[in-house]
Amino acid sequence: MKLITLLMLSAGILTPGLTLATTPIETTTAISTSNSKQSTKQLAAPVKVTTVEGITEYKLANGMRVVLFPDASKPTLTTNLVYMVGSRHENYGETGMAHLLEHLLFKPSANFGIKKGTKSPVEVLNATGAEFNGTTWYDRTNYYATFPANEDNLKQMLAMEADRMINAAIDQNDLWNPKTQKGEMTVVRNEFEIGESDPIGVTTERIQAVAYDWHNYGKSTIGARSDIEQVNIPRLRAFYKKYYQPDNAILMIAGKFDDAKILKQVNELFGRIPKPNRVIDPTYTTEPTQDGERSVTVRRTGGTQFVGAGYHMAPSAHIDSAALGLLANILTSAPSGRLHKALVETKLATAVNYNTVSNLEPSYGIFGAIVPKENNLDAAQEALLKVLENLKTAPITQEELDRAKQAARKQIQLALNDTAQLTIALTESMAAGDWRLFFIERDQIEKMTVKDVQAAAEKYLKATNRTLGRFIPTDTADRTEVPSTPDILKLVKDYKGQAVVEQGEAFDPSPANIEKRTQRSNLSNGMKLALLPKKTKGATVSVSLRLRMGSEASLQGKAEIGQFTASLLNKGTDRLSRQEIKDSFDKLNAQVTIGGNAEGITANITTTRDKLAAAIDLLAEVLKKPSFPSSEFEELKLAIVGRIEQSIPEPQAQASNAMARLTDATPAGHVLHVNTLPEQVLAAKTVKLEDVKAFHQQYFGADSASFSAVGDFDPTSLKAQLASLFGDWKAKQTYTRIARQIKAVAGEKLVLNTPDKASSFLLAIHPVAIKDDAEVHPALLMANHMLGGGALRSRLADRIRQKEGLSYGVGSFLNVPSQDPSGMWAAYALSAPQNTAKVEAALREEVQKAVTEGFTEAELIEAKKGWKQAEEVGRTQDASLAAQLSNYLAINRTMKFDQDFEAKVAALTVAQVNQALRQLIKPENISVINAGDQAKISK
Structure with a gap:
């Protein structure tokens, strides 16, 4: 569970899983089982187990659990099957098997896929235009x-899940074919290699490995390379047959449906699958109490240093877990967090973090700090441990706890208001019990x-409960006895929860309906508005504000200054400190992002109807009256420099920068010019605070701005508020749009050396001199979709x-x-360095084949369907739709463009x-960039 850290830091703890994407299909096939009598006999009705806050659990006769989340506010469904x-x-030799x-x-x-005339699971998933994924973690797979x-979508999705629950082939040739020397094993191995290229990620894995003597929580979910390469197919099948059964599964369904x-x-579908005779015995390995400090050192190439301190912690269902989640927020949240103040504000480190996971059994948490190469790692370690292990002499305050609780409330409310994301988030609660x-x-x-x-x-x-990068013995044992998992059935029995979140309207996300419902207008200073009021679940509303500024001449040499200005806006105003701004947005349950560069600023807010006016008032204050504190400026400079330095040794960063520079048609000093990564470090170091203040005074205003809102709000009062806040706010410097250019490069080949990296990155690029209204654009879009844009179901994915x-x-x-006619087509591939040449050859062959032989009618039909449904899903995301409407205002475009574009594709x-x-x-004009360990590539 670890609710707070799960919601706030989920990006840092995602399991190595199979990351999938979108494309087309349509197959419905009834599953078959080995028990023919089971298929025809009368099924027992599902039994209701409990209802909590609008979520109801049922149990089928075969032991399978079904959890339903009805939500008519969005025309989508989410299925989440958790094993x-x-x-x-x-077991031994099986690491990475799950x-x-x-x-x-x-x-x-x-x-x-096996039965003639049917589609494979990947084809079925791609057919719906879905956002989908499969992930594996310590206690569950989903x-x-x-x-x-x-x-039709739901029918085939459920039929597919029921079929692969018991009828997956688990075929040796799918895993590894000795004759062809190909299979999924090498794909997983490459995923392992990608992880091995992240020195900070590897260090946190090593800390956890050293902290555990016997328990499997000390092993990375990806597994050992040797186990991945030598996995035994009969053991893998036995593992599948044991655990992939209805009595070990929970199916969650959320969205628009009839219960x-x-x-x-x-x-x-699922009730006819027989309950197996086998019994899954609970795991019983218990980690002994740690009896002293432990240490580990990792020596690899990298752009920054890292120090981490890990501690054994309570299982997620234990009440201590809630306390530890709040404690982590108190320690790491910026800018008030104690670790942030002790390390980042003092310039000992550029960032601090915390990683933990949701576990059924006693868990683990790691606090870390990213330290620049030139800094003293010992000093950072000393400061880290002083904060963490001296809390007895510097007790937690009520103010700190209140702030952490409010931050948690905001994240919880955001999760409850998004049914699809809540369905997936509850996977981790299932993992915890x-x-x-x-x-x-x-x-x-709350208590x-x-x-x-x-x-x-x-x-x-x-x-004595710590694992660090250094070992120091102690004469006095001071051990932590971690509690065992509580009786979860007793804990959840008769639990009723709180009131069900307010439901929204059934909204049609078609371009025509969006256009019909959108209200457009202008303020007196020229600021453009697009408002789409509708009823939403939890009365949520998303807004997007875009400020456009400057011209090609006036912004000469000011690229970095503009970036610093954007990043410092929410670090203090004439009235509020950085922490007070953060606290105020948290109290409004407002998710706020502010970013941009010298050309413009984008601010996005997601909150609720009753908090919207106050959130916009606060945003206006942040944009119009920033104070630019010198301490925050210096902290930001260190963080920016640290991020760039951290990326310099990485293949993807090197290749991406090289691609941008290769196609850059602007001279040095131009606001769109792309510097090398080392040049970016130097440029960031030269920015001065007075330049930032002057930039804000000269370039900020709303006369060329666009604003959009999508969700539950009153348009009349919102327009009046916007007119009051922004109607007379004009920039001193006139805004003139800067045209985009792209250099017409052809047939270039760049080789970049990134030593000691287990994964390489390949980019193939080709400029395309068209705009998005070009007659040929829809056709080229579909060609790219079939060539490589369809993720797992595309020519490049099929081959490579x-x-x-x-x-x-x-x-x-x-x-x-x-x-501007400055488009670009690009292809990419991650691989082991020694496979880079093979990847490039295969990529070139597939592009040549597509150009020479063309695509088939069947491919195009599926590509159209998958692309269209993906567009439909995208328009159900209010925040994304708000950003789109705001951007369209600047180019005088309506949703009629999308409607016409879909018709052209069809x-x-x-x-x-x-x-x-x-x-x-x-x-022949494709340029290729290869970034990787060239010593390995040349072997």
């Missing part, structure tokens, strides 16, 4: 998808006292990932701007698509 198996269940099995579940099963809500109808459908633990910990957080948090700090954060097994991540993208012929590719992409 209670992860790396904790792996994760490898997750990959193989996307291969053909009996009735999906498969989820969000897709347009219609009976009774969908429950009957689930029972018909039960989905209701999410709500129980929320309630525990938490300073005494509770202080007691948890003193109990867990002490030297699926067939050759050379890359974990491969694909292509098409970037075509709206106002009318395309395969001949038009093939002609567009031949016209605009010349294989």
Whole structure:
């Protein structure tokens, strides 16, 4: 569970899983089982288990649990099938098996891909235009998808999940074919190699490995390279048959549906799968109490240093876990966090972080600090440990606890207002023992006292329970006895929860309806507005404000100054400090992002109807009256320099920078000019605070701004508020749009050396001189979708990932701007350095084949369907829609463009698509950038 850190830091703890994307299909096949009598006999009705805050759990006769989240406010469905198996269940020689099995579940099963005329799981998932993924962690594996809500999509999605629950092939040739020397094993191995290229990630893995003597929580979910390469297929099948069964699974379904109808459908599909005779015995390995400091040192190439301190902690269902989550926020949150003040504000480090996971059994947490190369690592370590392990002499205050609780409230409310994301978030509560633990910990957080948090700090954060980068013996044992998992059934029994979140309207996300519902107007100073009021779940509303500024001449030499200005806006105003700004937004349950550069600022807010006016008032203060504190300026400079330095040794950063520079048509000093990474470090170091203040005075104003709002709000009062706040705010410097240019490079080849990196990165690029309203654009878009934009279901993915097994991540993208003919097509692939040449050869062959032979009618039909449904899903995201409407205001575009574009895509012929590719992409003109360990590549 670890609710606070799960919600606030989920990006830092994502499991190595099979990352998937979108494309097309349509197959419905009834599953078959080995028990023919089971298929025809009368099924017992599902039994209701409990209802909490609008979420209801049922249990089928075979033991499978079904959790339903009805939400009619969005025309989408989310299915999330969780199996209670992860790396904790792996035995000797089986590390990584749960994760490898997750990959193989996307291969053909009996009735999906193997049976003639049927589609594979990947094809079914891509067909819906869904956002989908499969992930593996210590205690669970899950498969989820969000897709347009219609009976056909749901029917085939459920049929596919039921079939691969018991009918997956787990075929040796899918895993590794000795004859062809290809298979999914090498893809997973490449994923392992990608992780090995992250020195900070590897260091945190080593800390956890040293901290555990026996328990599998000390092993990375990705597994050992040797186990990945030598996995035994009979053991893998046995693992699958043992754990992939209905009595070990929980199916969550959220979105727009009829409860009774969908429950009957689930029972018909899954209820006929027999309950197995085997019994899954609980794991019983208990980690002994740590009896002294432990240490580990990792020596690898990298741009920055890192020091981390890890501690054994309570299992997620234990009440101590809630206290520890609040404690982590108190220690690491910027700018008030104690570690932030002790390390970042003093310039000992550029950033601090905290990593923990949701565990059924006693857990683990790691506090860390990123330290510049030139800084003293010992000094940073000393400061880190002083804060963590001296809390007894510097007790937690009520103010700190209140702030942490409010931050948690905001994140919890945001999760509750987004049903699809809540469905996926509850996966971690299931991993901890039960989905209701999410709500129980929320309630525990509200009841938490300073005494509770202080007691948890003193109990867990002490030297004898610590693993660090250094070992220091002690004469006096001071051990932490970690509590065992409580009786979860007793904990959740009769739990009713709080009131159900307010529901929204059933909104049609078609371009025509969005256009019909959108209200546009202008303020007296020229600021443009696009307002789309509608009822939403939880009365949420998303707004997007874009300030445009300057001209090509006036912004000469000011690129870095503009970036610093944007980053410093929320660090203090004439009235409020950085912490007060953060606290105020948190109290408004407002998710706020402010960013940009010298050309403009984008500010986004997601909050609720009753808090919107106050949130916009505060945003206006931040934008119009920043104080630019010198301490915050120096802290930001160190952080920016640190981030760039950290990226310098990395293959992806090197290749991406090289691509931008290769196609850059601007001279040095131009606001759009791309510097090398070392040049960016030097440029950041030369920015002065007085330059930032002058930039704000000269360039900021709303006369060329655009504002949009999507969600639950009153348009009349909002327009009046915007007119009052921004109607007379004008910039001293006139705004003139800067045209985009792209250098017409062709046939270039760049080789970049990134020593000691286990993964390499390949980029293939080709300029395309068109705008997005070009007649040929829809056809080229579909060509790219089939070539590499369709993720796992595309020519490049089929060849390089699926067939050759050379890359974990491969694909292509098409970037075509709206106002200037400066588009670009690019393809990318991650691989082991020794496979880079093979990847490049395969990529070139597939592009040449597509240009020479063209695509088929069948490919185009599926590409159209998948692309269209992905567009539909995208328009259900209010924040994204608000940003789109705001951007459209600047170019005088309405949603009619999207409607017409979809019609053009629908009318395309395969001949038009093939002609567009031949016209605009010349294989001989493709430029290639290869970044990796050249010593390994040359072998």
